[in-house]
Amino acid sequence: MPDDTGVASRRTALKTLGLAAAAMVPGRGFAQAPAVRKKVSLAFWTWSDNPSHQKMLVDSVDAFNKSQSFITVALDAGSRTMEVQQKVLVAFAAGAAPDIAGAVQTHIQDYFNAGILWPIDPLFQKWDQKADYFPNILAFMRSKPEQPILYMPQRILPYILYYRADWFDAAGLKPPATYDAFIAAARQITKPGEHAGYAMRGVDYYAVQPIEPIWGSAGVQFVTADGKVDFADPTAVTVTEKWIGMFTKDKSAQASAISDGYPQLFSLMERGGAAMWIYGTHANPQLNAALGDRIQGVPTPNAGQTPRMLANPEGDFITTSCKEKEAAFEFLQFMGSADPVGMLAISRGYLPVRKSLSNDPRIQGNRFFKIATDHADTWWTPPFSWQNWANYQNKIAPYWQQALRQEITPKQWNEQAAALLRGEG
């Protein structure tokens, strides 16, 4: 049953999965009218974050295989996100790529550039459900405006600002809407020896990711339309200085920020060690379970006139080596339908990317989801399609720790990041 967060248990989702197989996509039943009417076997590689996620994938694929008698999908979901990318790249080079693979938006353009991703545009344009996707999701599906539809996102992960409402109320503070208010609130609400103002991450690229919409809202484009990198411009450096200043000057971030990753930050929030945390909506079930109404959310603060909410789509694509593309597309349609989305997206704290699935009571009744859906028009990603984005994303982490340790200045960090975005280093 849905709990206070609007999140259904997996048992509930599983119970309905088998019953609803024939009516998974509005206006279309797989069992009654399969598009592919010959025996086809497909290999599907994707990642799983944990055993529970893996089980959901297994159940979803089983449900698809049982929903019709022509296509059999074999699932490989034993790896993590980055490992899947490596596996797919190596397998493609060896001539043994899967037919379908899971991907995060970050990797889509790289797959396309490498000739691994087959754009689903010809099949998508013929699909009667194509208008069900949000317009900004359609833009993500192209990766670049001039490109065809590349892949089928299943879910999206918006980032919001979680804050301790009880502490903010006690301090007479309002949740911050602007970046400066956020920095000031972190400083004011910090109680040395008790709790930090902000739960700051220092480990890996995801330490930087929550700041990207703030840079974006300040007008930083990372890469301009004419290919100029503006990430070392004064505006970008100012945002960086304020963020790093929370740790180095204000002492409003926890002392262990440099070496803290997701498990440490979650624990910090859960046991009352920090007042604010920018993170994806997928943290909301656990945070709500631990803190109840004391934890609330608002959109991530902005540093300018253009609000940005980081929202990363995830989904599946068909490889160029797949010989049965129509069958593969049939599977993608299934994975984008109500029950797999209910299990793999909504129950895990992600949002669906289709209008018809966004009215789910589990979404409407969840205060954190509602913040994200109410600001869907501000969903944004940095320019993942830029040719050197992977170079930046894969290499920037150690320099971030160096900046937190004051071995380099925030300006030097931005210059290093800009160099990586230019393809240097």
Next chain:
Amino acid sequence: MTVHVGKIGGHIALGAAMRLPRHRRRMDFLPYAFVAPILLLLAAISFYPSLYAVWLSTTNASLLRLAQAHFVGLHNFVRLAGDSVFLNGLWHTLRWDLTVVLSELALAVPVALFLNQKFPGRALVRAAVVLPYILPPAVTALLWLYMFDGNFGVMNDLLVRVGLQEHYVAWLSGGTSSFLVTAAAMVWSGMPLMAIVLLAVLQTIPTELYEAASVDGASAWQRFRRITLPHLRPTIAFLLLLRTIWMSNYIDMIFIMTRGGPGFSNYTESVYSFMLTQQLEVGYSSAVAVALALALMAASAFYVRHLSRTVLA
């Protein structure tokens, strides 16, 4: 039967072999047939990947652009000479090797000597000592990571309770402290192997030697120095070589506990090579791995030569 071909009385004995019956000559291939499967297996899983890594190190291969990869000669190795992460990694590797291997040895010798004594519950203690080595390195790494966590680590709690610290310390946020914690975890995990191997050697030393030395009035230290240590020395020399090679190639503990950080402060050469692979730069990553392999081969050859002239002579 093997037919030996050589000079006999100034004549080449090949003629004799030529005169052997046909079925006898066929037998010559039998030993090769026996070893062929394992040779083929080794070629497939060891020689070919190694040679391919050498080839990759001379290319600009990236997993994202494999089709465009091309031969760049020694460019990657020239690049290494100016790469500060690689150059600092030489020191980080040496520091890691020396700290871990020597600490393991320093602990393993007394532990082995203790386990060689007769006392009640010895079998249980021996089994308990081996336990850290049995644990998967990833599990050990996570155990130590959370024990020394700056927010909720049990070590911080203990040190604050006993008054050695005023407040929690972010052990893994400091360059030196993160290295020491990681090295301690590695020593805890790896020391039992050394101790058990040394214990096996200790059990081969004839007790008569100790009895005779005692009759001659030798002290415990003299017995250790004059009897135990000489028996242990060849094994210690071998263990030092083996563990140094293993530690030079070691990634698990360092990666899980520190990701090579903070910054690049725990980037050994093997961790650097691994991180480059994670960044999909397989050409340059292979160059780092090949450079490390060459350095280890050179150091090992020098060490083995030295041993053959001293310890094993």
